[in-house]
Amino acid sequence: MEKKELECERCAGDGVVVPRDVVQQTAELMQRLLDTVNRGPITGNPTDSCQQGVVEAANTVGHLLEGFAGGQRVAVPDERTAPDADELFDEVGKLTRKLHSSLAEFSVQISPQITGIVEKDMPEAATQLEAVIAMTDKAAHKVLELVEKQAVVLGEEKKLVSARVDEIINAKPATAADWEKLLRQFSAELAVRNDSAAALNTEILMAQEFQDLTGQSLKKVIRLIREVEESLVSLIKMFGLQEQHPQQASTAGSTTPTAGYKQDDVDSLLASLGF
Amino acid sequence: MGLIDHVPKDMKILIVDDFSTMRRIVKNVLGQLGFTNTEEAEDGKIALGKLEGGGFQFVVSDWNMPNMMGIDLLRAVRTHSNDAIKKVPFLMVTAESQKENVLQAVQAGVSNYIVKPFTAETLEQKLQLIFKK
Numbered sequence: 001m002e003k004k005e006l007e008c009e010r011c012a013g014d015g016v017v018v019p020r021d022v023v024q025q026t027a028e029l030m031q032r033l034l035d036t037v038n039r040g041p042i043t044g045n046p047t048d049s050c051q052q053g054v055v056e057a058a059n060t061v062g063h064l065l066e067g068f069a070g071g072q073r074v075a076v077p078d079e080r081t082a083p084d085a086d087e088l089f090d091e092v093g094k095l096t097r098k099l100h101s102s103l104a105e106f107s108v109q110i111s112p113q114i115t116g117i118v119e120k121d122m123p124e125a126a127t128q129l130e131a132v133i134a135m136t137d138k139a140a141h142k143v144l145e146l147v148e149k150q151a152v153v154l155g156e157e158k159k160l161v162s163a164r165v166d167e168i169i170n171a172k173p174a175t176a177a178d179w180e181k182l183l184r185q186f187s188a189e190l191a192v193r194n195d196s197a198a199a200l201n202t203e204i205l206m207a208q209e210f211q212d213l214t215g216q217s218l219k220k221v222i223r224l225i226r227e228v229e230e231s232l233v234s235l236i237k238m239f240g241l242q243e244q245h246p247q248q249a250s251t252a253g254s255t256t257p258t259a260g261y262k263q264d265d266v267d268s269l270l271a272s273l274g275f
Numbered sequence: 276m277g278l279i280d281h282v283p284k285d286m287k288i289l290i291v292d293d294f295s296t297m298r299r300i301v302k303n304v305l306g307q308l309g310f311t312n313t314e315e316a317e318d319g320k321i322a323l324g325k326l327e328g329g330g331f332q333f334v335v336s337d338w339n340m341p342n343m344m345g346i347d348l349l350r351a352v353r354t355h356s357n358d359a360i361k362k363v364p365f366l367m368v369t370a371e372s373q374k375e376n377v378l379q380a381v382q383a384g385v386s387n388y389i390v391k392p393f394t395a396e397t398l399e400q401k402l403q404l405i406f407k408k
Contacts, residue, residue, distance in 0.1 A: 140296040148303065260372025263397055266388050269377050275387060275404070 110238060113231045125224045128217045135217070139210035146204045150197065157193055164189070278403040284309045291315070291322040291336035291345065292368075297391075301335055301368065304395045308402065319343025323351055326360050333405075338369035338376065345369065346383060353384035364405045368393060 164186055173179045261269070288305060290313055292298045298315045305313060314331075316322035320343040322336065334352070338345040345367060355361045367380050368389040377388050387401045 137294075137296060141299070144296065144299045144303065151303075151307075261374060261377065261390060262372070263390055263393065265374075266372070266377055266390055269374065270381070270388060273381055275381075 106238070110235060113235060117228050117231055121224045121228050125221045128221045128224075132214045132217050135210050135214050139207055142207045143204055146200055146207070150200050150204075153193075153197060153200070160193075161190070279308070279399075279406055281408055282402070282406045285312050286310060286332045287330050288313045288333045288335065289316060289322060289325055289331045291317075291319065291334065291340070291348065293317050293337065293340045297337065297368075301398075304398050305335075307395065308399055319345060319348035319351070322348055326352065326363070327357070329359070331360075331363060334363055334365045335368055336365065338367060338371045338380075346379060349380065349383045349385055366401055366405060368398075 168182045168186060171182060173182055288310060290298050290301050290305075292301070292315075295317075298317075302313050302315070305311075314325060316325055318340040319336075322334070323343065325331070326334070336345040336348060343351075349365055349367070352360055352363060352365060364386045365384070366387050366389065367385050368391065369376070370391045372390045380388055386405045389397055389401055
């Protein structure tokens, strides 16, 4: 690579050597920076002034570096007479500092958003979902316990009723009044058992309250997800990237129960395979 | 229930699922059908260990589990050196409802396949099919 030395009249050749290829590369980088910054519109956004600053800096430095690469003296946009090498380097220095501070201002805007998502929103969403699992697990077990109790009660009752009926018949009540007495007694016993069963039923009913609590947790998670979505969209806009259109989720191959086979479909398939 | 009257009610059954609620539901339904000799495992690896302890005559397993999935448990069972384990009736009960899942399970040697959510009737029907005389 041929080196083009930048002659400095004051230091007579002891000054900075800027190899042509380095200047070329820097010019290319500046151009890319310019392209990135120019690609997306930012409206009503506090970083507009940042963007403007970056654009100005990038434009001017770009001009200067193109000048270096071409070995020419350059005209800066505000039409000063072509500066000598010292002034040129000064100019570059100033613009570089301006570029740095604009970029720093950018990161001050962006960084809290990313930090917020990573340190607050995501962990909170995960915690809420874990709570939902815990609540539904607890509720399901509670109901299962009640159902198991109920099953025992029903089993006992079946035996008991049969035994009591046998008892009544074997007592051979002589009169209608005797029959009435025994039957009323039996009826009262059944009423007590019925009340116990009804109480278990009410407990099962109340155990469904978990759905309200899990519903609220899930709503919180949905809110958090939407907040993250908004943050990400604004970040994308800040970087001037094209906003991707959300792809429609493909339902083919999804494992949600609604998209897959029902038992009848499974049974047909199994039947066709000889089951 | 007549169609499974010939199946001994003390048949030892292994219930495999990582969700304890599901294991409890399956246990209860089997109990209603008269089968109360059940044991549980929360993943395929633990299940395989219990099977190797011997005595099991029926396995009911989920698909998605940590450490070893149901499909891999099924494959391990069907290629086992112990003949009793190799031939044990294996029923898959799972939320995986794609055609590919059913085919995979069939190829791996499943005895039958139930998709969640399921009914007690379905479980009874499948028992009848698996244990028909």
